[in-house]
Amino acid sequence: MLVTKSTQTSPTSPGHVLGVLRAEGPLTRQELQERVGLSRVTMVERLDVLRRLGLVRATGHRESSGGRRAEVLEVNDTGRTALVADLGQSHATLAVTDLRGTVFARDDHRLPVRHSPRDVVPVLLDAGRDLLNRTGRADTLCAMALSVPGQIDHERGVTVAPPTMPDWNGKPLREPFADAFGVPVLLENDANALALGDYYAMGRPDSALIGVKVGTGIGAGVVISGRIHRGESGSAGEIGHMRIEGSEQRCSCGRRGCVAASASGQALTRDLRPTGVRTLADVVRRVGEGRGDAVRAAAEAGRLVGTVVATMVTIVNPRYVRVGGAIGVLPPFLEALRRTVEANAHASALRNLDIEPSQLGENGAFVGLAGLVADEMLAPATVDAMVANLQAAQPERT
Amino acid sequence: MLVTKSTQTSPTSPGHVLGVLRAEGPLTRQELQERVGLSRVTMVERLDVLRRLGLVRATGHRESSGGRRAEVLEVNDTGRTALVADLGQSHATLAVTDLRGTVFARDDHRLPVRHSPRDVVPVLLDAGRDLLNRTGRADTLCAMALSVPGQIDHERGVTVAPPTMPDWNGKPLREPFADAFGVPVLLENDANALALGDYYAMGRPDSALIGVKVGTGIGAGVVISGRIHRGESGSAGEIGHMRIEGSEQRCSCGRRGCVAASASGQALTRDLRPTGVRTLADVVRRVGEGRGDAVRAAAEAGRLVGTVVATMVTIVNPRYVRVGGAIGVLPPFLEALRRTVEANAHASALRNLDIEPSQLGENGAFVGLAGLVADEMLAPATVDAMVANLQAAQPERT
DNA sequence: GACTTTTGTCAGGTTGGTTAACGTAAGTTC
């Protein structure tokens, strides 16, 4: 009898109460009442339901104002579990997290460069099951989220033309995982996931945030009003394969003159090959060691990406820019990018602008994906549906 | 007793019913019922209220399916009046419109290039009063909307640092008009107003739209989810004063190398001065006549703006680009812009892209401003407040 | 004229919230 009827979410429903608590941070019952506009009696009922679902919890007390202290409530985002995975051109990383992005366990896999879903999916399924068992959190699993390079067709649940992963084009990605784990599967572009990670890590501000990822490839994600802007064909922010004027550099996507052909990790590896570089890790190491040719190459890449980011900043006028990826966080790259943005962007867009490296290191995508799961599972409509199911299961309680 | 209490808009309130009707187009009562989820009895009550407020009207009938024909209802966006004004560097145009953007009367004023609010505002007040009287629509006036070049501080209701209108910086713009006409005053950037005009003219699609305006200056507006994206300091889309690399052209804003310094109407007028051009109108005329030097200059400007628009398209991935302004609609400019975008933008962002000249000609900004007024006055919360006032005025009806 | 469909209205019932009152828990002040 798990019929999830389409629940109409009213501005007084439990889901909405949870939404207010989620948006306005830890609150006492009284504060919640005022903000939602419910009576004390009804609020007790709402919170009772939410607590039975494990969605809210007490976190402490306000100071006494002469009597009993008020209990402070917050959304319980550590009780449910997400299985998240970050899939790249040469790696696949899984993690088990809670809805806040805390990583309980992770598992890194190296993959051949031209891997195919047939090889990789079974590996991910096994590794996911294993991770869930090891952490003992299999029973609280509520969703899975997966980040991949390239655009995603969210309606069909497939990746579209990932330039460097041709075998993945059009392959169904949701079904195998949904079938194996019995939970919904969310998909997101890798740069978008990273941008969301930094956004959530900032505490979900109202302001817009641009996340730039420069690793093997180049991508960006734009967070507006707390959500990734995806655009008409899901390619919003895919700045890697725009052309820069005057360049004829051949790109791995088949065209010429792309930004990624000159400024990506792949391009740097190629350009520094005469100096003995073989892998992206070599580039990173040499820049870290301060080797002149590597530093200059990173700075030039930062300048190139910076011209594009300057336009992004002028168009979107965000509060935050966060730069991640193996190349993106290198100081010479970031400094050149920052200087270029400051020289080229519209003056007033620079006034409240804050360009920093991504704060999250290796777990950036995981935090983003976990937040995506949280937004999905803690959305008013989802919560109200859970409440309806709960009450269908326990029709009368005496 | 016109106390407008802060009305909580429930998903069954009159305001919400109107919102559904507005979003889903003309509907019969039955169709509305299904979509809103109300019983017939209640829907009759809702529609009664909305009709008494003059907010819905019948527009015709469905074909009979064997019995009485169903009446088709739609939002009445012609009953209320907006006073809209478009303020530029050398002109001020007022119009009286309905909420759909139909222009009943307009009035053009030429202004000195370095005008100040002290001179212009009284002129606008007089002209506005006159227009309202002439059209006989003064009694249905519900709001005023004003578009100006430069950024707007929406909280304070002032323009911020309009580069070419220094006397307007920080001057209160809402108060004088609000006091004179006794209605709310909305402010919007001129390029944003034009973008909104084209957006509304397309029937408010779900897709994103970028509006580019190239007249005396250069600006752009980004419409996402039916709303202008304004950004952190209200300068989103202000592409005119970003720097293009390699240019040292002095700009009217005081800096060097701005896009507007090379590709705006002002820049074209300057560059073509040796050939006898004096005004922007001269440029337009000569391009229309096919004069080689003017055509080449327009095409080069289109190419320059196109490089920026290519980045915009890649970042935002919109469904529509609309190019307006005196220069923007010139075929050589538009063609060069289109070619540059198609050469430089991300391939998949080009797939569903539709680049056309702005459809609205001289009235573009008016349509945008009228739509802005409509969104404000027909918003659920506003409507519910009107209903509350109506019922406070007529407490019991027998 | 008989039938069908849409629209309006009345009346009674259900639901989901309200206020009011009481009781308990957990603090502070003297």
Next chain:
DNA sequence: GAACTTACGTTAACCAACCTGACAAAAGTC
């Protein structure tokens, strides 16, 4: 420890909003 204050939970009576069902009129078709 007693008196007071504030927070929290529960019950009961109440009330407004919306629903269902029944009836009727209007406006079509066959």
